[in-house]
Amino acid sequence: MLHTLAVLVENHPGVLIRVAGLFARRGYNIDSLTVCQTEDPDVSRMTIVVDGDEQVIEQVRNQLSKLVIVHTVTDLTEESVVDRELALVRVEVTSETRSVVLQTVEVFRGRVVDMGRSNITIELTGDIAKIDAFVHAIRPYGLLELVRTGKIAILRSEV
Amino acid sequence: MSMSEEITQINGATVLLNALHHEGVDVLFGYPGGAVLPLYDALLDSPIRHVLTRHEQGAVYAADGYARVSGKVGVCVATSGPGATNLVTGIANAYADSIPLVLLTGQVSTSSLGSDSFQEVDIVGITMPITKHSYLVRDARELPRIVKEAFYIARTGRPGPVLIDLPRDVLAQGNVEPFPSDMKLKGYKVFGRGNNDKLEEVAKALSECRKPVLYAGGGVVTAGAEGVLRQLAEKADLPVVTTLMGLGSLPHGHPNLLGMVGMHGTVTANYAVDDCDLLIAVGVRFDDRVTSGLGHRFATKAKVIHIDIDPVEISKVVKTHLQIVGDARMVLEEVSDVFRGYAVPEVADWWTQLRVWKNEHSLSYDLDRLTPQMVIKCLGEIAGEHAIITTDVGQHQMWAAQSYPIVHPRNYATSCGLGPMGYGLPAAVGAQIARPDALVALITGDGSLQMSMQELGTISQNKLPIKIILLNNGVLGMVRQLQKILCEERYNQIQLEGNPDFVKIVEAYGMLGIHVDSVEQVQSALSEAIRHPGPVLVDFTISPNEAVLPFVPPGKEITKMIVR
Numbered sequence: 001m002l003h004t005l006a007v008l009v010e011n012h013p014g015v016l017i018r019v020a021g022l023f024a025r026r027g028y029n030i031d032s033l034t035v036c037q038t039e040d041p042d043v044s045r046m047t048i049v050v051d052g053d054e055q056v057i058e059q060v061r062n063q064l065s066k067l068v069i070v071h072t073v074t075d076l077t078e079e080s081v082v083d084r085e086l087a088l089v090r091v092e093v094t095s096e097t098r099s100v101v102l103q104t105v106e107v108f109r110g111r112v113v114d115m116g117r118s119n120i121t122i123e124l125t126g127d128i129a130k131i132d133a134f135v136h137a138i139r140p141y142g143l144l145e146l147v148r149t150g151k152i153a154i155l156r157s158e159v
Numbered sequence: 160m161s162m163s164e165e166i167t168q169i170n171g172a173t174v175l176l177n178a179l180h181h182e183g184v185d186v187l188f189g190y191p192g193g194a195v196l197p198l199y200d201a202l203l204d205s206p207i208r209h210v211l212t213r214h215e216q217g218a219v220y221a222a223d224g225y226a227r228v229s230g231k232v233g234v235c236v237a238t239s240g241p242g243a244t245n246l247v248t249g250i251a252n253a254y255a256d257s258i259p260l261v262l263l264t265g266q267v268s269t270s271s272l273g274s275d276s277f278q279e280v281d282i283v284g285i286t287m288p289i290t291k292h293s294y295l296v297r298d299a300r301e302l303p304r305i306v307k308e309a310f311y312i313a314r315t316g317r318p319g320p321v322l323i324d325l326p327r328d329v330l331a332q333g334n335v336e337p338f339p340s341d342m343k344l345k346g347y348k349v350f351g352r353g354n355n356d357k358l359e360e361v362a363k364a365l366s367e368c369r370k371p372v373l374y375a376g377g378g379v380v381t382a383g384a385e386g387v388l389r390q391l392a393e394k395a396d397l398p399v400v401t402t403l404m405g406l407g408s409l410p411h412g413h414p415n416l417l418g419m420v421g422m423h424g425t426v427t428a429n430y431a432v433d434d435c436d437l438l439i440a441v442g443v444r445f446d447d448r449v450t451s452g453l454g455h456r457f458a459t460k461a462k463v464i465h466i467d468i469d470p471v472e473i474s475k476v477v478k479t480h481l482q483i484v485g486d487a488r489m490v491l492e493e494v495s496d497v498f499r500g501y502a503v504p505e506v507a508d509w510w511t512q513l514r515v516w517k518n519e520h521s522l523s524y525d526l527d528r529l530t531p532q533m534v535i536k537c538l539g540e541i542a543g544e545h546a547i548i549t550t551d552v553g554q555h556q557m558w559a560a561q562s563y564p565i566v567h568p569r570n571y572a573t574s575c576g577l578g579p580m581g582y583g584l585p586a587a588v589g590a591q592i593a594r595p596d597a598l599v600a601l602i603t604g605d606g607s608l609q610m611s612m613q614e615l616g617t618i619s620q621n622k623l624p625i626k627i628i629l630l631n632n633g634v635l636g637m638v639r640q641l642q643k644i645l646c647e648e649r650y651n652q653i654q655l656e657g658n659p660d661f662v663k664i665v666e667a668y669g670m671l672g673i674h675v676d677s678v679e680q681v682q683s684a685l686s687e688a689i690r691h692p693g694p695v696l697v698d699f700t701i702s703p704n705e706a707v708l709p710f711v712p713p714g715k716e717i718t719k720m721i722v723r
Contacts, residue, residue: 013546014283014295058474063471068312068344068346068347070346071345126179
């Protein structure tokens with residue numbers, strides 16, 4: 001099962017390789033990994049989506065926590081979170097397909113951010129399922145290029 | 160010169176050495192080179208001693224032996240490039256056995272980093288999987304903090320090696336006004352006391368069990384928990400088995416000690432673990448030399464309680480029923496306190512069974528001919544309980560683990576998790592430096608000795624009165640034994656036909672060498688070696704047919720032992 005881990009790490013060179021090396025060495029499967037500086041410039045936040053059963057995830061959490069550069073590890077999987085992914089999608093368009101592609105973009109609340117003679121580039125945010133669904137819907141018209149950020153997630157505040 | 164002028168002339172190397180001195184470092188084991196020239200220059204004006212080995216690998220093993228024997232952090236120095244890569248096996252060894260080391264490696268100047276310059280390697284990258292942590296220093300002003308953090312990380316929690324990579328320009332950086340040495344370790348957690356809510360449960364399980372076994376490992380030695388372990392074992396009359404790392408957790412000959420468990424463990428220890436109804440595992444990681452890699456078939460009838468300082472080890476190999484993360488000594492003290500309120504378990508029947516196994520399957524060997532075991536036993540009798548023993552890796556290591564009368568765990572240094580041949584001689588150097596007045600003896604084989612034989616020069620230069628007990632069978636005995644049992648005696652590449660006359664070798668270094676090829680000479684040769692004020696090698700000719708038994712073949716349950 002996929003788990004989403006929020007990992008707060010020190011923000012300096014060499015930190016990413018320590019985390020990535022740990023996953024590679026121990027054979028854990030990274031589904032996606034995003035990393036960027038947080039509100040505290042000394043701290044980066046990694047959102048790691050990792051596949052594994054309970055025992056594997058427990059090991060991943062413990063192994064990550066053991067790294068000196070890791071401050072905290074939180075498993076967001078069972079929590080109430082807002083999660084988003086950003087995708088940039090380049091799709092082939094012809095005079096026949098242009099309008100249906102644009103309609104599809106509309107349905108998924110995407111935005112056209114670039115337009116060429118024979119293709120358009122769409123920006124789309126949403127949870128992973130929405131991005132997957134969009135990609136599925138658009139593929140028959142000619143999916144030329146797909147860039148996804150991987151998931152980021154934040155805990156919902158208590159109401 | 161005024162005080163302020165003096166301070167402004169301090170360079171990075173001096174700041175480093177001052178920080179090491181502040182940490183209580185009295186000796187560095189190392190080997191100089193271009194990138195560390197500023198360090199060796201500053202060392203001339205430092206009170207810290209430097210022991211020059213003959214290979215960087217010898218330096219890291221010596222630091223390791225020093226650390227195991229003294230309980231302090233061992234420190235070693237190597238230059239950039241090949242100097243640094245020569246440390247790799249020793250770092251992996253310390254990492255596998257959780258030994259506190261600080262490795263100081265030279266590095267090319269920061270302006271040359273990443274340009275494939277002469278003697279440049281990314282040692283931080285290379286050693287990342289085998290260090291507890293590492294630093295590449297980019298500004299000498301950070302050195303006091305980095306050194307303080309490195310020592311703190313190396314020695315606390317589950318100890319391990321920490322590497323500090325030192326670019327030459329950082330060592331040479333002048334007019335250093337250091338930043339404060341306050342540690343910035345927000346993400347580093349050290350577990351001490353256990354989780355109190357589980358202590359009652361442990362005490363209850365202990366009281367209600369009928370067939371308990373206490374399984375002690377290196378964590379007991381690291382924590383200095385052997386005293387409280389012994390009290391608990393005696394109070395509840397618990398049978399104790401140890402790992403190779405845990406040897407000495409209970410002194411040799413103690414009635415509660417069943418011996419080592421696992422691949423070359425005693426039959427009684429292995430049967431006991433297999434049959435017990437309560438297994439209290441303390442400071443162990445269920446290594447595959449103990450479990451045969453069969454975690455799911457290990458102690459299957461038992462409730463398993465796991466006490467360890469490293470949360471990562473919990474349920475990594477064996478699914479345990481109760482876990483306490485904490486320091487072995489603190490947790491055992493807490494368990495003992497709570498256990499006072501409970502009845503001791505009824506274990507008389509269990510001990511009857513254990514004695515039956517013990518009588519049927521005691522470790523036996525001939526004492527009337529020149530066997531490795533009789534040499535080791537004889538050494539133990541003559542050397543006494545305060546002698547420090549180091550070993551290499553192979554058959555002799557297992558014979559020593561089975562037969563040497565280990566009383567104090569820190570008097571015994573052997574490499575366990577990694578198993579690198581060549582460890583023993585430099586480890587003996589480190590041990591003798593740590594304890595100059597102690598009798599230090601190395602038990603080794605002719606294969607292992609030749610992997611570090613150049614360190615005889617270190618022994619000679621430093622006049623270290625180390626006694627080398629060479630069990631010389633002319634073959635790589637452990638591999639030969641494996642080829643005999645697992646490859647139908649299709650022996651390959653195990654003959655060491657070009658062996659030198661080891662007595663002549665040590666004589667060339669100005670040491671005493673003694674040949675022994677009959678059982679009658681053993682006692683007198685060992686006595687002479689120990690009486691001799693300087694270093695000695697005693698070369699015992701033994702048969703290549705001697706086997707380490709019992710032996711659990713790879714992949715078999717620990718009860719499926721070959722005993723003869």
